[in-house]
Amino acid sequence: MTSTHHRVIVAGTGFAGIGMAVRLKQSGYHDFVVLERAEEVGGTWRDNTYPGCRCDVPSHLYSFSFAPNPEWSSTFSPQPEIEAYLQKVTDDFGVRPHIRFGHALEAAHWDEDKRIWRVVTSQGELTADVLVSGMGGLAEPSYPKMPGIETFEGAVFHSAEWDHSQDLSGRKVAVIGTGASAIQFVPAIQPEVEELHLFQRTPPWVMPRPDRQISKVEKAIFRRFPLAQKAVRGGIYWSREALVLGFTKAPALMKQGQRIAEKHLERQIRDPELRAKLTPDFTLGCKRVLISDDYYPALAQPNVEVVTDAIREVTPSGVITEGGTKHEVDTIIYGTGFRVTDLPVMDMLHGRGGQTLRERWTAGMEAYLGTTISGFPNFFLLVGPNTGLGHSSMVYMIESQVAYVLDAIKTMDRNRLAEVDVKPEVQSQFVDQVRSSMKNTVWTRGGCVSWYLDSQGRNTTLWPSFTFRFRALTKRFEPADYQTLPM
Numbered sequence: 176m177t178s179t180h181h182r183v184i185v186a187g188t189g190f191a192g193i194g195m196a197v198r199l200k201q202s203g204y205h206d207f208v209v210l211e212r213a214e215e216v217g218g219t220w221r222d223n224t225y226p227g228c229r230c231d232v233p234s235h236l237y238s239f240s241f242a243p244n245p246e247w248s249s250t251f252s253p254q255p256e257i258e259a260y261l262q263k264v265t266d267d268f269g270v271r272p273h274i275r276f277g278h279a280l281e282a283a284h285w286d287e288d289k290r291i292w293r294v295v296t297s298q299g300e301l302t303a304d305v306l307v308s309g310m311g312g313l314a315e316p317s318y319p320k321m322p323g324i325e326t327f328e329g330a331v332f333h334s335a336e337w338d339h340s341q342d343l344s345g346r347k348v349a350v351i352g353t354g355a356s357a358i359q360f361v362p363a364i365q366p367e368v369e370e371l372h373l374f375q376r377t378p379p380w381v382m383p384r385p386d387r388q389i390s391k392v393e394k395a396i397f398r399r400f401p402l403a404q405k406a407v408r409g410g411i412y413w414s415r416e417a418l419v420l421g422f423t424k425a426p427a428l429m430k431q432g433q434r435i436a437e438k439h440l441e442r443q444i445r446d447p448e449l450r451a452k453l454t455p456d457f458t459l460g461c462k463r464v465l466i467s468d469d470y471y472p473a474l475a476q477p478n479v480e481v482v483t484d485a486i487r488e489v490t491p492s493g494v495i496t497e498g499g500t501k502h503e504v505d506t507i508i509y510g511t512g513f514r515v516t517d518l519p520v521m522d523m524l525h526g527r528g529g530q531t532l533r534e535r536w537t538a539g540m541e542a543y544l545g546t547t548i549s550g551f552p553n554f555f556l557l558v559g560p561n562t563g564l565g566h567s568s569m570v571y572m573i574e575s576q577v578a579y580v581l582d583a584i585k586t587m588d589r590n591r592l593a594e595v596d597v598k599p600e601v602q603s604q605f606v607d608q609v610r611s612s613m614k615n616t617v618w619t620r621g622g623c624v625s626w627y628l629d630s631q632g633r634n635t636t637l638w639p640s641f642t643f644r645f646r647a648l649t650k651r652f653e654p655a656d657y658q659t660l661p662m
Contacts, residue, residue, distance in 0.1 A: 183207035183584065184294055184303035186280045189218020190570050191309030191557035193261055194239060194577045196270040202581055209270065210296055212279035216265050219313040220257040225337040225356060226363030228254035231384075231466050235408045236415070236568040239264060243404050245397030251386045251466075280310070284525040285552060290593045290660070292553065304553060305587075307580060308520055311558045315514040319351065323489040329505040334360055335513065341506065345369045349494050349504040351486070353379055354626075355465055357510030362469040371479045372502045374486060374494070377623065378452065380436045380459045384466040416641055418566040422460050423639050426617040433459040443471035452481050460565060461621025512626055526551035527596075540635040543602040543656070544649055546576050552596040555580045561609050562645070563627070563636040565618070571642050579649035586652050594660040601656045612639040 182204060185195050188211045196209050215221055230237050234247040237257070242264050248256060265271050279297040283306055286293050292306040316333040324331070332338040334356040347370040350357055357373075358381065365371055397404040421428035436459060444450040453474070455462075474481055484496035493503040518540075521533035527550045535550055542548045545562035546555055557576050564572060587595060610633070613619055618627050618634050627636045638645055 179300065180291070180302045181206050181208050182303065183305045183307060184292065184301060185209045185307045185309055187211065187218060187309035187311065188213075188216035188261075188265070188274060189220065189309060189311055190239075190261070191311055191573050191577075192216075192218070192307075193265055193270065193309075194570075194573050195307055195309055195557065195580065196273060197239075197241070197264065197268040198577050198581050199584075200268060200270055200273075202585070204584070207273055208301065209274045210278040210280055210294070210301075211274055211276050212297070214276050215262070216271075216274065217258045217261050218309075218311060219335075220254055220261060223254060223335050223337075223356070224339070225334045225360045227359035228356070229359065230254075230257060231355065232415075232568045233411045234389075235404060236411045237570055239570060240408075240574060242267070243397070243401060243408070245394050245401075245404060247389055249386055249388050251384065280520075280523060282523050282525065284529070285527060285554075287527060290552070304593075305555070305584060306553060307555045307557065308524075309557045310518075310520055313513045315519050316509070317512050317514045317517075318509060319511050321351075321486055321489050324507075326491050327489050327507060328491045329507065331507045331509075333509040333511070343368050343506065346506045347504045348372070348506045348508060349374060349502060350508050350510055352510035352512070353377070354510055354512050355463060356512070358465050358467045358470040360508075360510065362467070362473040365473040365476055365479060369478060370504070372482055372494070372504060373474065373479065374482045375452070376483075376485070377457075377462070378455045379462055379465045380433065380455050381439060381470055382432070382436050382464060382466045383439050384468045386468075412567070412571070415567040416643070419641050421617070422565055423612070423616045426458055426460070426615070426620060429459045429617055429621075432464075436464075440471060444475055446475065449475065449481060452483055455623075457623035458617050458621035460617040461623035462625040462627075463565060524551065524554070526554070539629050539631055539633050541602065541606045543597045543605050544576075544579065544645075545638070546579055546649070547595075547597040547602075547657075549597050549599045549602045552594045555583065560635045561638055563638065564642065565627075565637055567642055572638065572645060575642075575646040575649045579652055582652040586654055590654065590659070591662045592654070592659045593662040595654070595657040596659075597657050609639060613637075 185192050188209055192209055199207050230252045233250055234252040238244055244260055281297060282295040284293045291302045291304055294301045316335040330341050343364050344367050346368050348368045349372045350361060351374050353375045440450060440453060444453060484498050487495050487497045493501050495501045522531055524532040530550060540560035542556055542559045545559040557573055562572050613634050616639050618637060627634050629635050
């Protein structure tokens with residue numbers, strides 16, 4: 176009979192969940208399960224299958240340090256390769272038997288009497304001593320409120336839930352949003368659609384994409400000499416880390432990068448009117464910096480219209496903007512990102528006294544080291560508040576958090592602790608330090624409103640310093656920072 180109680184339950188099988196599972200297994204923990212709502216691993220890299228989808232962090236850095244991949248086809252990996260990589264890591268490290276596919280997390284309640292988590296899934300209830308969320312912030316698509324959308328008679332879907340049954344050939348398509356996903360799928364669909372109306376609220380800064388195919392010789396060297404690939408990874412890491420100075424310490428340094436982006440726009444968009452529409456009025460880095468060599472050329476094509484007027488309403492056959500212009504379309508595609516500061520897990524998780532995470536976070540998301548939350552004992556959140564990055568690889572941050580969680584579990588075992596709950600004052604002090612560090616960053620003072628910010632205007636998503644500093648902070652679990660109860 177399958178056990179319903181486990182030492183650890185991990186939710187999600189993206190980089191965070193798989194990374195946690197691998198490290199548990201390597202450390203001799205076998206009594207754990209990984210919950211996955213879908214039927215295969217991959218997280219956001221399984222779900223986002225829109226045309227042109229690929230990573231904007233170099234391949235050699237956007238992978239686990241313990242599982243280098245010498246077979247990347249290009250310097251920036253396409254989505255199918257990253258999904259396949261996660262599947263391979265899952266199998267190579269023997270964690271697939273621990274995964275419960277088709278088990279969507281519906282709720283989790285801390286049982287204060289028994290000091291365990293009661294986890295309700297779509298397939299029944301499980302319990303665990305420790306609960307780890309690896310569900311991430313790029314899991315639930317964000318849909319804007321558009322009056323009349325329910326009356327639209329054509330096809331409607333989000334880039335994160337791409338409807339591959341829709342043949343866009345000859346279609347009149349409205350694309351809502353100009354973020355990281357849109358700048359990838361717009362060039363991919365532009366040649367096949369009859370008309371493409373791109374509704375842009377704010378133009379992004381777009382840098383050239385230094386992408387190239389990785390040669391057979393390079394792959395052979397990486398296979399034969401793993402240290403060579405490690406050296407390349409190190410070079411990429413440190414070059415990316417240097418960007419932190421511009422983002423957080425001296426935003427004026429972003430001017431040099433901004434000039435590169437301006438030249439890129441000038442070279443690719445000859446029409447001065449269109450160029451004016453595509454020129455941002457905020458400092459580079461305030462919003463996510465995008466990279467593309469084919470986005471601007473696609474927008475310059477005769478079948479594309481960039482619309483900067485706000486949308487007033489949707490009718491059965493099109494979109495009407497505030498100026499009263501109607502754009503006749505038969506397909507609407509959202510490129511509007513994800514619920515990053517409004518995570519669905521906020522309503523699922525119930526800590527001490529039944530308090531939900533949403534109730535705990537009424538003043539905004541916050542966690543100690545982006546990982547533990549006061550009032551939610553034995554719960555660890557991977558890719559939590561202020562662990563996001565604007566310059567480097569989230570996988571590096573995830574590995575740092577995974578090491579911290581693993582040390583926490585080992586500390587609980589060694590000291591025979593039934594419960595660890597971060598002290599409120601420790602969490603508050605950390606959050607205050609992060610907010611203080613955020614004050615002079617480009618994300619706060621760059622003159623834009625971005626998805627990095629919550630409804631209060633606070634940046635609760637990004638880490639405002641070097642990633643090696645975060646790794647140092649998460650190197651060791653300190654019981655003194657926590658309220659503990661013995662077994």
